[in-house]
Every structure is written in C-alpha cells, then in structure tokens.
Amino acid sequence: GDSVTQTEGPVTVSESESLIINCTYSATSIAYPNLFWYVRYPGEGLQLLLKVITAGQKGSSRGFEATYNKETTSFHLQKASVQESDSAVYYCALGEAGSFNKLTFGAGTRLAVCP
Amino acid sequence: ETAVFQTPNYHVTQVGNEVSFNCKQTLGHDTMYWYKQDSKKLLKIMFSYNNKQLIVNETVPRRFSPQSSDKAHLNLRIKSVEPEDSAVYLCASRDWGASAETLYFGSGTRLTVL
Numbered sequence: 001g002d003s004v005t006q007t008e009g010p011v012t013v014s015e016s017e018s019l020i021i022n023c024t025y026s027a028t029s030i031a032y033p034n035l036f037w038y039v040r041y042p043g044e045g046l047q048l049l050l051k052v053i054t055a056g057q058k059g060s061s062r063g064f065e066a067t068y069n070k071e072t073t074s075f076h077l078q079k080a081s082v083q084e085s086d087s088a089v090y091y092c093a094l095g096e097a098g099s100f101n102k103l104t105f106g107a108g109t110r111l112a113v114c115p
Numbered sequence: 116e117t118a119v120f121q122t123p124n125y126h127v128t129q130v131g132n133e134v135s136f137n138c139k140q141t142l143g144h145d146t147m148y149w150y151k152q153d154s155k156k157l158l159k160i161m162f163s164y165n166n167k168q169l170i171v172n173e174t175v176p177r178r179f180s181p182q183s184s185d186k187a188h189l190n191l192r193i194k195s196v197e198p199e200d201s202a203v204y205l206c207a208s209r210d211w212g213a214s215a216e217t218l219y220f221g222s223g224t225r226l227t228v229l
Contacts, residue, residue: 038220045119046205046220091158102171103150103218105158 002027004106006092012112015084021077021109023066023092030102033094035068035075038105040089049077049090053097087113118142121206121221128196129229136191136224138206145210146170147189148218149181152203161204164189193226201228 006023013019027033037049037059050059055070066077075092089110095103119140128134140147148171149161162181163171169181178197182190193200206221 043222045222046207046218048217051217093158103158103160105150105152107156 002029002033002094002102002104004092004094004104006090006106007109009089009108009110010112011109012114013082014114016081019077019079019082019086019111021090021092021111023075023077023106025073025075025092025094025104027073027094030094030096032097034097035066036093036095036103037064037066037075037077038091038093040091040108042088046091082111082113084113084115087111119206119208119219119221121204121224123224124222125225125227127227127229130197131195134193134196134226136204136206136226138189138191138221140187140206140208140219142208142210142219143187144208144219145186146208147183147186148207148209149189149191150205150207151175152205152223154202158205162189162191196226196228198228201226 003026007021034053036051038046039049040046050061052059052068055068058067064079066075089108091108092106122137146165148163150158152158161175164183166186167183178194180192203223203225205223207218209218
C-alpha cells in the first residue's frame with residue numbers, strides 16, 4: 001500500500017536557525033500522487049501548509065518550501081529561518097489527484113523552536 | 116478559525132461499550148471524512164460521505180458505522196469497542212468538485228479503551 005515516512009521527532013531548533021524535515025513516500029496505488037504538508041499548531045486542528053501536484057515543482061507557504069522529487073520520491077520541508085511560532089506538529093501526506101479519498105499521512109514530526 | 120467541530124474531545128470507556136462521536140462542519144461543504152490516527156501517529160482514512168451518501172469505506176471492522184443526517188453532519192458510532200480502537204479520530208470536510216484544494220480538520224476526539 002501507499003506509505004509516507006518522515007523525520008522522527010521531536011525536532012528542536014533555536015529561533016532563526018534553518019530547518020529540514022525529511023519526507024519520503026511510496027505510492028503503489030496512485031500513479032500521480034499529490035503531495036502535501038499539513039501542520040497542527042497547539043490546540044488547533046490540522047491545516048494545510050502547502051501542496052504540490054506536479055513532479056519537479058516547488059510549493060511554498062509561510063516561509064516553508066518543499067519540492068516534489070519523483071526520482072528520489074521525496075518531499076522534504078525546509079525553512080531558512082524558523083520562528084518560535086513555527087512550533088507545531090508537521091505531517092507529510094500523499095493523495096490522489098483531485099480527491100482526498102485516498103489520503104495517506106506520515107506519523108508527524110513535532111517541532112519545538114526555542115527562543 | 117474553527118469550522119469543523121468535534122465532540123467530545125476525549126472519551127474513556129471500557130471494552131464492549133458503545134460510543135458515538137459527533138462532527139459538524141459550518142463551511143457548507145458537501146464531503147466529509149473520518150480518519151483514525153493510531154498509536155504510531157499515522158492517519159488513515161476510514162469513511163467518506165458526499166451529500167449523505169457513503170462513497171469511501173476503507174477496510175474497517177464492522178463495529179464502526181458512520182451516520183449522516185445531512186451534509187453538515189457526520190457522526191461515528193462504534194459498537195462494542197475493543198482495546199485497539201484507542202486512537203484519535205479526526206473528522207474533516209472538503210468542497211466536492213470545486214477548486215478547493217484542502218481538507219478542513221476538526222481537532223479530534225481521543226478515545227481510550229480500558
């Protein structure tokens with residue numbers, strides 16, 4: 001089946017440091033998966049951070065970036081300079097194009113940013 | 116801003132009991148989902164409803180049954196819970212067929228089965 005593997009947390013970084021959270025995927029039931037990063041801030045529900053639907057493209061939001069690499073089946077999340085407000089749990093996910101009926105999430109990576 | 120509401124936030128029960136979780140969305144979306152987040156923190160889709168019609172039913176035990184009175188509500192009933200049902204259950208909604216590209220999640224219901 002489909003699967004997503006991401007950096008095991010917790011990840012602790014200091015404010016203004018750079019960040020990378022690794023994500024690799026295996027899509028056996030979806031020919032052209034869409035790739036997502038979701039985030040859960042403390043006390044809130046999951047929300048979409050960014051999405052990329054085409055291999056080779058990069059998505060960005062709130063200073064975060066991720067590039068859809070079909071060759072390495074990766075979708076790493078990066079930020080050049082994190083802020084304390086970025087502390088949250090980040091989930092990598094893959095899904096069918098145009099549908100959320102087969103959406104597979106990774107286990108999540110808890111990020112703690114220290115002031 | 117919360118737009119997908121789940122109740123209760125937490126529920127502790129014993130093996131064999133029946134539980135029911137509620138979910139309501141105020142976004143006017145046509146499609147709602149239930150996901151299960153297990154002890155390994157993996158989210159797996161359980162059910163999907165579009166306009167009160169079941170459109171996705173992943174392989175879940177028959178003791179799980181979704182219930183939808185209208186497109187804004189999708190409840191989840193578990194008859195005779197078992198220890199492996201302990202998890203966080205997440206409700207979500209999306210706008211079917213529109214350009215909307217995202218799911219809106221509730222904050223989850225944590226079930227503990229003793």
